Amino acid sequence: MFKKKECVAMLLAGGQGSRLYALTQKTAKPSVSYGGKYRIIDFPLSNCINSGVDTVGVLTQYRPLLLNEYIGNGLPWDLDRTYGGVQILAPYQGQSGADWYKGTANAIWQNMEFINRYDAKYVLILSGDHIYKMDYAAMLEYHKQTEADCTIAVIDVPLEEASRFGIMSTNDDGSIYKFTEKPKNPDSTKASMGIYIFTKEKLQQYLEADSKDPASANDFGKNIIPTMLAAGEKMMAYSFEGYWKDVGTIQSLWEANMDLLGDSPVLSLSEESWRIYSRHTAQPPQYISKDAVVENCSVTAGCEIYGTVKNSVLGAGVYVGAGAVVEDSVLMNGTSVGDGATVKYSILDENVSIGKNATVGEDRATAEGIAVVGAGIEIPDGKIIAAGAMISEQ
């Protein structure tokens, strides 16, 4: 028997993230790079440790190799613990058969043993899709105070955008009376952030019932939440204020990176009291050459810049050659831009190599979309890649 844990986090990291196209061709969405030296999963993991949640199950399914390696023993997040810590939970073969995770609820159901092993009273359900800094301990406190069966984190969104989200309609005391997935005519602006805290007994009860229903999609949003609501369980909305962004699309991923720039950025990662941790690769310091121009940029270790870089976010070990111009772009770890090349309004995934005098994307003002080049792809010298193009391995 392990030491008891009050709250165990379950991080759903199995999704493909197909709307990120080339960026998730080889890896799962939570391991997509963000902000130069981070991956998306660094945010929920750092939030966990900063909130005092030290037992995290990471549920993987789609192309987990990079994610498994990245998480390792959890050392970068202080989650390498004698009891608990971070653990990868992959689908497995049981006595009654073997199944892939059929939906978010099914993934948790298949891992009830993990939760019960720590005798957790509360279960925190997270996803690896969002960039945000949040104190889960405060949410858990709210859950306990209101004696809720389930607490759902919500954020206020503009009314015109509300139809893109799962919307919670609440009473004055914060209790939820209606949940509508992507409503045409929203009557509330409280959008679900995909972060839930369940009291363990209730979670187990509803997951078990759900697993026996062949018509169910085994999904929290589609099945578990509506069923619990209909049964009259106490469901509370926990209002979160602050930066929160779904990075599920190319456009939103680009925007979230740009949110780090500017004199007073929308999202600051330099806050001492809420550090975001990530795995490091022992890169030397960055070098900015004599003729380089670096304006309004976020640059990290290992970068070498000989050309011009403006309004861009550069990952570890990025090389920008002499005479090259990079503007309004996101360049991920290990990517190099050859001498005289131009990269505008683009996302270049990890270890991309842009040949000399090649052109990727167009001026942001006139471009029709963001150009994307998938991991490890080499663009030959002088080649022109149009705005909005999606270059990936066949």
Added chain:
Amino acid sequence: MIAAGLIFSNIHDQTIPEMTRRRTMASIPFGCRYRLIDFALSNMVNSDITNVGVITHYNYQSLMDHIGNGKDWDLARRSGGIKILPPYVAAYENHAAGKLYESRLEALMGSVNFINRCGADYIVLSDCDVILNIDLSAVIEDHIHSGAYMTLVTKKVDVKNSLFDKSVDILGIDEENRVTEITYTMPKRGSCYVNTNLMVISRTDLQNIVSDSIAHGYKSFTRDIVAKQLKKKLIRAYCFDGFCACVSSLENYFSTSMMLLEENVRKDLFSDPERKIFTKIRNSAPTKYAGDAKISNCMIADGCIIEGEVENSIIFRGVHIGKGTVVKNSILLQDTYVGDNVSLNCVITDKNVVIKDGRNLSGYNTMPFFIDKGVMV
């Protein structure tokens, strides 16, 4: 072949008193994000030496804080790993109680338990004031292959542009790389081979040296041991080709740091993916450059916010450079805060220095202006 490492963290502290008053030589910050010991430690780890003792003397709090449990060098091990070896005061009868060791030999005498128990066939001894990225397994292999009693890593330097102090040990070597002579001052002109104090010796020989020294009251490793054995035993020189510098004064710290701005130096030290230099991880955010920032020929760490102009400088982690400020030819250590409209030239600021708005400070190439830790200007 199993080798263990022994690192002397304090030898030569007195050569750079400005920076070692509150820390060991080993923990002097260097190159934006490193401390000097990172080179010695990384060299060992990259050569599969994973049992490392670090001999300390005094002021080693900063060093212990830096090393922690050694996990950033992958040296947090059940078996072996990193061990701090604090002074073993009053262990020997010829030491007055409470007296700290004064020489390399005495330091070794204090570490005799580590040497006896490490279980290695060979021991690599290293100082912290020498900056280089070297494949030590090649040195050990050369040592075994040649059957030498002791192998000293040496660097051929041009006397005029030497990155070593004048008082360094100079080795005379023959065409077969046998050390034939040791002198204690650099010649006036030409080139010479300097001793980097990085050496390989078998554990049993080192044990014998230590016990002999205790018996005979020897003090100096070079004069009493190496010099006396030149004729009797094979003392071999291993000539190292790459970048190699020794921090031996504040002026020399300044010029050596500035050499990092040269491409070939950075390449020698940092470009080999098999031999990375590891350091304590601080989890700083990436560095942010404002729209008005102007950067030219600089090496910059993560976690900085740069709004002004920076030229030919080395900027450590967490440094803030305000609007309208111009920083030239300077080294700003961790968490230095430079306000708006400041002008700095040839300045070294130690950690946590604050330079208020509008200040104008300047040193000279050969006489950098040093501002002590935590001082507010």
